[in-house]
Amino acid sequence: MNEFPTGITFDEAVAIVREVAAAHRLEHETLPLSRTHGRVLATDVVAPLALPPFDNSAMDGFALRHADLRDGETRLRLTGEQFAGPDAALQVGEGECVRITTGAPMPAGADTVVIKENTRVEGDTVIVLAAPNAGANVRYSGEDVAVGDVVLHAGTRLTPARVSLAASLGLSSLRVARRPTVAVFSSGDELVEPGMALAPGQIYDSNRELLMGLLRAEGLEPTAWPRLPDDPRQVEIALRDAGCAFDLIVTCGAVSAGEKDHIPDVIGRFGKIHFWKVRMKPGMPVLFGSLDQARVLALPGNPVSVFATFLGLGRPLIDGLQGHDAARPVERAQLVSPLEKSHARREFIRAQVFCDEHGVLRADPNPAVGSHRLRAVSDSNALIVIPDGPQRLAAGTVVDVLRYA
Ligand SMILES: Nc1nc2c(c(=O)[nH]1)N[C@H]1C(S)=C(S)[C@@H](COP(=O)(O)OP(=O)(O)OC[C@H]3O[C@@H](n4cnc5c(N)ncnc54)[C@H](O)[C@@H]3O)O[C@H]1N2
Numbered sequence: 001m002n003e004f005p006t007g008i009t010f011d012e013a014v015a016i017v018r019e020v021a022a023a024h025r026l027e028h029e030t031l032p033l034s035r036t037h038g039r040v041l042a043t044d045v046v047a048p049l050a051l052p053p054f055d056n057s058a059m060d061g062f063a064l065r066h067a068d069l070r071d072g073e074t075r076l077r078l079t080g081e082q083f084a085g086p087d088a089a090l091q092v093g094e095g096e097c098v099r100i101t102t103g104a105p106m107p108a109g110a111d112t113v114v115i116k117e118n119t120r121v122e123g124d125t126v127i128v129l130a131a132p133n134a135g136a137n138v139r140y141s142g143e144d145v146a147v148g149d150v151v152l153h154a155g156t157r158l159t160p161a162r163v164s165l166a167a168s169l170g171l172s173s174l175r176v177a178r179r180p181t182v183a184v185f186s187s188g189d190e191l192v193e194p195g196m197a198l199a200p201g202q203i204y205d206s207n208r209e210l211l212m213g214l215l216r217a218e219g220l221e222p223t224a225w226p227r228l229p230d231d232p233r234q235v236e237i238a239l240r241d242a243g244c245a246f247d248l249i250v251t252c253g254a255v256s257a258g259e260k261d262h263i264p265d266v267i268g269r270f271g272k273i274h275f276w277k278v279r280m281k282p283g284m285p286v287l288f289g290s291l292d293q294a295r296v297l298a299l300p301g302n303p304v305s306v307f308a309t310f311l312g313l314g315r316p317l318i319d320g321l322q323g324h325d326a327a328r329p330v331e332r333a334q335l336v337s338p339l340e341k342s343h344a345r346r347e348f349i350r351a352q353v354f355c356d357e358h359g360v361l362r363a364d365p366n367p368a369v370g371s372h373r374l375r376a377v378s379d380s381n382a383l384i385v386i387p388d389g390p391q392r393l394a395a396g397t398v399v400d401v402l403r404y405a
């Protein structure tokens with residue numbers, strides 16, 4: 001077994017996760033735009049055209065020359081129509097106007113659009129009832145994006161707005177990071193598939209669904225492997241098998257100090273442990289390692305520990321493997337009730353985060369303690385992050401919150 005850091009702080013653990021992920025970036029692939037949603041962009045996107053591509057009208061009305069407008073009403077000759085679509089190459093001369101719709105190219109000579117509601121039409125004469133300002137209702141070429149602008153940077157996550165920006169530039173595909181393939185293992189002789197009868201001493205496997213759901217929420221397509229029994233040989237065979245076939249292995253349980261906790265031994269003997277045991281609560285026994293071509297995140301079995309370690313360490317790992325290094329935005333909320341701790345570990349406490357009647361974000365800690373109490377996670381929507389070291393936080397203190405629902 002290699003030498004590895006142990007009993008490290010949560011921040012040190014995140015730094016190691018990021019460093020190892022950066023050294024094992026997944027390769028890039030080119031995908032059609034429709035399949036890039038949620039992916040991490042692999043190369044900068046440089047605008048091949050301006051946005052808007054041409055000067056155009058922001059409103060339905062009439063394109064005219066502002067210099068032709070008088071105080072009070074102005075009569076203009078209607079010489080043509082320009083709808084959104086092919087450019088009819090019209091010209092607006094002195095005393096003339098052209099009917100125009102939103103998004104239609106501005107005819108040459110025109111510099112202003114008067115909205116339809118401020119006009120009256122009599123045959124081929126348009127009477128402008130109220131003069132717009134010079135340049136009113138015109139959207140200029142390049143005012144949003146100039147040719148050559150870097151509009152999206154490598155490492156950016158592709159939100160719907162960013163994919164649609166790429167579409168507006170005429171790009172039909174983008175270069176993105178491949179998504180990690182993930183194998184999920186739950187472990188323990190006490191675990192039974194929901195739907196089966198429970199024998200004395202057994203419990204239902206809840207972590208598998210927790211992990212599958214959390215991973216799917218990251219846009220991944222995890223594969224659930226058969227549950228690992230507390231048998232060292234079987235643990236070894238299954239993990240080594242997954243290590244040569246997946247980018248990421250996520251296990252839960254069998255990582256602590258018990259006689260049946262075989263996972264650290266297998267990772268240590270056949271792979272590398274990057275760290276084991278982090279000063280966090282819950283989740284202290286968490287292990288991060290590598291096995292063959294896979295990164296391994298071995299989470300403690302207590303359901304709430306799974307949750308805290310996945311949000312705190314799993315997310316940066318998944319992001320980092322895809323080249324997304326920026327920490328996710330953390331919200332800040334005022335504590336509804338005081339919180340106190342005497343230990344040095346960073347603590348993650350379930351809470352309901354809500355916006356009060358004054359528009360202030362507040363976090364109401366769930367009174368349940370104990371990392372086995374899944375119901376409190378289900379009743380909550382966020383984890384409050386209590387900093388390292390002893391803390392005495394009065395009601396009203398502003399704390400970081402990690403929202404998960
Ligand atoms: N002597 C020590 N005992 C323990 C330590 C320690 O440092 N020294 N750490 C404690 C802490 S903290 C945690 S967290 C747990 C973690 O232990 P493991 O990761 O080895 O997990 P297990 O023992 O396998 O399981 C813990 C708990 O969670 C239940 N579990 C496991 N898997 C599932 C699942 N898929 N679905 C639902 N519930 C599951 C399991 O039955 C146990 O109750 O160790 C402490 N002990």
Ligand code: MOO
Pocket residue numbers: 280281282283284285300302304305371372
């Ligand atoms: O760290 Mo353990 O995860 O508290 O129960």
